[in-house]
Amino acid sequence: MSRSQKLTPLDKRILNRIQQEIPFICRPWDKIAKSLKVSEPLLLKRIAFLKKQGVIRRISATFNPRKLGYFSTLVAIKVAPVDIEEVARKLNVYPEVTHNYKRNSEYNLWLALVAKNRLRIKRIIAKLKKDKRIKQVLELPAVKLFKVDVNFKV
Amino acid sequence: MPEKIDKKIISLLSQDISLCSRPFEKLALKLGIKERILISRLKAYKKSGLMRKFSVALNHRKIGFKHNAMVVWNIPDKLIDHSGSLLAVLTQVSHCYQREKAPGWDYNLYAMIHGKSKNECLNLIKDISRQISCKDYKVLFSSEEYKKTAAKYYSLP
The missing domain is CATH 1.10.10 (Arc Repressor Mutant, subunit A)
Structure with missing residues (x-):
């Protein structure tokens, strides 16, 4: 039924390892392969397969937006259930919208935004408020970060 | 810069x-x-600290973590650091922030909680709420993912 049942024990070991830091050396995969006691070509083959299956979304770095001079925030929106799909699609067009989830609450659409500056966020929010289908908008910027670490035990 | x-x-x-x-x-x-x-x-x-982590991002739904709850608590300011640190050590919590309150929205502590079932999430949330002595909270499960991408830097017009 679920994809997790199709993962081999090796795939699970690989996934647990590569969710952690990938080292900044010439051949990072070779080093990881050695620690998993497999060959580099086999590791690359399994990662390519898991990527194709959609289990791996991407190989990338995450940055601290504030340290790059960017501004990030969370936005909660109240929208009539009949309009939610259409409004969500419209919001997805903004490259600043990184996450967009429907949630079971009076505020039913939740967006994460990363933008060049606060003004850009303010402009996007002002636009949202003009959309008649959107009943209410809350901007909920972070005051303090306690944790960001996405690392699932597979 | x-x-x-x-x-x-x-x-x-x-x-x-x-x-x-x-x-x-x-x-x-x-x-x-x-x-x-x-x-x-x-x-x-x-x-x-400019870069947080260079690694692989997984689709958590495809590895069995099908349920994802955003939990929001209303915590007195003086207790928020203690509560945040308590949440941060839990492996099921991927994100935890203190956020500004908004008109009609009194919640200030946020956590993303991942689980293989709804009950697993709910039990953990009950446990946490007891530990941080907070009864004023909301659990918002995600029912649809419309977008999930990496932030784009230096490439916008």
Whole structure:
């Protein structure tokens, strides 16, 4: 039924390892392969397969937006259930919208935004408020970060 | 502030990079710099905290973590650090922030909780709420993912 049942024990070991830091050396995969006691070509083959299956979304770095001079925030929106799909699609067009989830609450659409500056966020929010289908908008910027670490035990 | 070349590096690295034996050699070629320069810059970003993590991002639904709850608590300001630190050590919690309150929205502590079942999430949330002595909270399960991408840096108009 679920994809997790199709993962081999090796795939699970690989996934647990590569969710952690990938080292900044010439051949990072070779080093990881050695620690998993497999060959580099086999590791690359399994990662390519898991990527194709959609289990791996991407190989990338995450940055601290504030340290790059960017501004990030969370936005909660109240929208009539009949309009939610259409409004969500419209919001997805903004490259600043990184996450967009429907949630079971009076505020039913939740967006994460990363933008060049606060003004850009303010402009996007002002636009949202003009959309008649959107009943209410809350901007909920972070005051303090306690944790960001996405690392699932597979 | 990052220099021009740093902006290019950050823009590239924040999106999916190609899978090959020498990924930094390939990226360096694209950037027109030496592999060892790229590697030393990347190490510097990590050290300064500009970069949080270079790793693989998974689709958690596809590895069995099908349920994802955003929990919001209304915590007195003086207790928020204690509560946040308590949440931060839990492996099921991927994100935890203190956020500003808003009119009609009195919640200030946020956590993303992942589980293989709704009950697993709910039990953990009950446990946490007891530990931080907070009864004023909401659990918002996600029912649809409309978008989930990496932030784009230095590539917007």
